[in-house]
Structures are given as C-alpha cells and as structure tokens.
Amino acid sequence: MGNVAEAVVHFAVRQSQGAGWDPSLPRRQQDKWDEHASFMDALVDDGFVVLGGPLGTGDEVLLIVRAGSEAEIEARLAEDPWTPLEMLSIAEIEPWQIWLGRPART
Secondary structure, three states: OOHHHHOOOEEEEEEEOOOOOOOOOHHHHHHHHHHHHHHHHHHOOOEEEEEEEEEOOOOOEEEEEEOOHHHHHHHHHHHOOOOOOOOOEEEEEEEEEOOOOOOOOO
C-alpha cells in the first residue's frame, strides 16, 4: 500500500479571522464580500470545496476540500480576494479519511 498522504484526497481546512477583519460588521458586510463569495462558489462548482461554512460564533471557518496536497490548498486559497486584505488565514490543514457517508462527486 502507498503512503497514507498519497491516498488522502480530502482535507479539513480551518481558517481564522485575520487582521483585516472588522469585528463590528457581520460577515456579509465585510469588505469585498461579493468577490469572496463568488470566488468560493467557483471553488464549489469545480469540486475543490466539498463543504464549508463558519464554525460556532463565526470566528473560524471549516472547509472540506478535495485536493492533491496541502500546497495545492494553500495556492488555491491564496487567490481568494480576501487574502490580500488579511480577512482570513489558514489556521490548520488536516488530511481527512472519510469512512462514513459519501461526499458528492462532481
């Protein structure tokens, strides 16, 4: 059997609010929300993001992504219009082996 990292195609990605986040505003009123939302919708449409959304109080976001490596995840999320504004930053990337249920296939 090959390396476990090679077999994993799903990752759990936690993002945290960054220095550019305005805590006085709701998520959908943050600077460049529409551009960020369009970017994320495109990642869903192409099958990269399987599931995603804010956790708990909304200070963090959880994304379940389908990718070949952590480097691919970092590169794709770096293209988010919120990245240069420091709205969200990657807090953690963990390989995730799905044993129960079946993620949607695109």
